[in-house]
Amino acid sequence: MARKQFIKQRSQRGVATLRTILLILTGALLITLLAAVFVTSYGYFRDYVSDQLAGHARDGATAIGLSLSNAIDGRDPVAAASLIDSVFDSGRYLSISYRNHQDEQIAGRAMTLQNIAVPSWFRSLADLPLPVAEAEVVRGWSRLGTVQVISHPGRAYQDLWRITVGLTTSTAIIGGLGLFAVFLLLRRTLQPLLALEDQARALGQRDFRKRVSVTSTREINQVTEAMNRMADDLGQLFEGQAKLIQHLRRVNNEDAVTGLASRSAFDQRLKVEVESEEKAAPGMLILIQLADFAGYNQAYGRNDADRLLLRVASVVSDFVNQHAGAFAGRRTGAEFAIFLPGVMAADAGVWCRQLVADLDGVYADLASPIDTAVHAGLAKTLEGRGARELMAAADEALRTAQNRNGSGCHLADPERDGHHNLETWRVIISQAIRQRTLALWLQPMVNEGRLMPVYHQVFSRIDSAEGSLKAGTFVPLAERFGLIADLDRLLIERVLERLRTFPDQPLAITLGNASVASESFRSDMLAQLDQAGQLAGNLWIGISEQAIHHHRTAAGLLVRALGRRGVPVLVDRFGVGGVPFSYLRNLRFQGLRIDNSFIHDIDTHEDNRFYVESVLAIAHSRGVKVFATGVETAAEYSVLCQLGIDGAMGYHLGRPFAADNQQTGD
Missing domain, CATH: 3.30.110.200 (Translation Initiation Factor IF3)
Structure with a gap:
């Protein structure tokens, strides 16, 4: 095509x-x-x-x-x-x-x-x-x-x-002189046609921002006016669709009072973060509850209770924004949940105590003279501990904290430590970068109508004395240590080396948030791609939606630079965090990769199915492909195919395999 x-x-x-x-x-x-x-x-x-x-x-x-x-x-x-x-x-x-x-x-x-x-x-x-x-x-x-x-x-x-x-x-x-005069006259008269051509090309690329302001003859002016009006109408239609989808996502996945993730949305994302074999990340789950919130609600009324919850949610949101990859949600009543990826128990305990103190101050100010307390329970991810078990451990720790006098935190299983300490992790990651012991694992992005995968998603692993460490384990820590840009430089270098061996096998990588924000990393990566020449066109660069939201200028510069080089760019983890769709209008992406949390049980989850269907409609109207991740069952894949997905990835369609295996060229 x-x-x-x-x-x-x-x-x-x-x-x-x-x-x-x-x-x-x-x-x-x-x-x-x-x-x-x-x-x-x-x-x-x-x-x-x-x-x-x-x-x-x-x-x-x-x-x-x-x-x-x-x-x-x-x-x-x-x-x-x-x-x-x-x-x-x-x-x-x-x-x-x-x-x-x-x-x-x-x-x-x-x-x-x-x-x-x-x-x-x-x-x-x-x-x-x-x-x-x-x-x-x-x-x-x-x-x-x-x-x-x-x-x-x-x-x-x-x-x-x-x-x-x-x-x-x-x-x-x-x-x-006559020909020159005719040339000038025709150029002045037909100048709007060039602008109309550019506008038509922009509309063909689903860019509705371009306007024609050059005037000429009456007939041409009428055409330019009609084209501008059509571009405005299409732009407004896109904005309306985007706002509708954003509203539906907010209704289905956000708590109406606090704006945090709803209970079902938080549980879905937690399940993906904790139980995904490739992306499972070490981290801490924190459950927070305001003591005697029912008494406050009865004493001050529902409106004041909602204002209290909104104030608490604001403090929780500020806390989450300070930690990359963290997310929060409201469970029931005055109970909140926070997940912190790549965090050690000691650090989480310090941060949790400070957060509890801040929340206790807010609660005490609004509830005076009622006695108040804020309790928190912490549980860490462990090998073999799923989302349900993790939630149960955190809930048990919360009950223990509630049995104590006053506000406080309690850590479940303090004697159990399933991971290295921070300094050990720093040494492992730094050594992997220095010795270039980064291995590539590939997972196919499958399209029902194609024999060959659309591309292979690249997952990085570190070969250590204890075996192969998955990216979900060390990437959050690399972000925290400021080493993610060096990891991504090494990853791009290894991926380009593989493309030289298998030029007909497109690959996809996802950059860390700090890498996108780093000007030196962007310059180094673009230099690597320039040196690769035409091979760079077979590399999909993924940028997370959170990185686009928090580093809008840096992400825009990177996307435009990649576009000039013919390198396809996709939005990774699309739909997470409630980011507005406006960036789809201002930046030219070639694909969206919907987060696992919207794909899990999509065959029985009507809200997520409608959301994915709406995203497909608006993305395809702008010529943007839509991919799905985390497809674990045949029923999920069947629904996605019916919706018209451009590609899907998951254990049902193909498990990750080592890129060093020569069968990857098949």
Whole structure:
């Protein structure tokens, strides 16, 4: 399909533009008119000099004939020759001949056509006639002979040459000025058409921001006005669709009072974060509850209770924004949940105590003189502990904290430690970067109508003494240590090396949030892609929706730079965090990858199904592909295929495999 569009664009570039056609037509008419004027003028002047040449010959013959008849005795050959010589020496005659009745020459002079100051080709082209003028020589009643005169055409050729040069010069000047004036007029008149062409191309790429402000003729102005109106209508339609989908997502996935994730949305995302085999990340779950919220609600009323929850949600949101990858939701009543990826228990305990103190201050100020308390329970992810077990552990820790006097936190299973400490993790990640022990694992993005995958998603793993560590384990910690940019540099280098080996196997990677925000990383990555040349077009660059939201300027610069290099860009983890859709209008993406939390149980979850269907409609209307991740069952994949998904990935469709396996080229 892309090849057909490329061929079509090339064939369209070969077609002459309207301005060219009008310029050629108008120029041809102007040149034809000037040529006709030139030919007519040239013919007139040629006839004129020919008549002058013939008249001069007649006058010369008459003068010589009269002189031989009256002033000089025409019977005297010597006198006749002297007269002819004196006349001929003027240089204005080609030949003069005085003949008797027996056609015998009595006297005469002649010369050849030489040394005429005009080009020989012009003389051949003009080919002026040489008429012979005759006059009778008489004495009394006797006829002595005939004088024959041919004028020299040299001066006639020179006059005709000067006239021709003048005509050619004036015609060229007038024609050139005329063509230039026509060119300027056509360019000014048709200038809106170029802007309309750009606008039409932008509309074809689903960019509704371009407007045409150039004015021209009444008809063209009407067309530009109609195009601008259509672009405005399409832009408003897109905005309306985006706002509708955003509203539906907010209704289905956000708590109506606090704006945090709803209980079902939080549980779905937690399940993906904790139980996904490839992306499962170490982290901490915190459950927070305001003590005796029911009493506060009864004492102050529902409106004040909602205002309290909103204040608490604001503090929780500020806390989440300070930790990359964290997310929060409201469970029931005054109970809130927070998940912190890549966090150690000691750090989480310190942060939780500070958060509880802040919340206790808010609660105490609004509930005075009622006694207040805020309790929190913490549980860490462990090997084999699913989302349900993690939630149960955190809930048990919350109950333990509630049994103590006053506000406080409690950590479940403090003696169990399933992961290294922070310093050990820093050494492991730094050593992997330094020794380049980053392994690539691939998972296919499958399209039902294609034999080959759309691309393979790349997951990085670190080879350590304890085995292969998955990206979900060390990437959040690398973000925290400020090492993610170095990891991504190494990842891109390894991926480009693989593309050189398998150029027909497109790959996709996802950049860390800090990498997107780093100007030095962006410069290094673009230099790597420039060095890779055409291979870079087979690499999909993923940018998380949160990175686009928090680093809008940096992400915009990166997306535009990648677009100029022909590198496809997709939005990763689309739908997470309630980010507005406005960036889809301002930035040109080639794909969206919907987060796992919207795909899980989509065959039974009508709200998520409607959301994905709406995203597909608006994305396809802008020429953007939509991919799904986390497809674990045949039922989920069947629903996605019915909705028209452009690609899907998950354990049901293909498990990750080591890129070093040579069968990856199959």
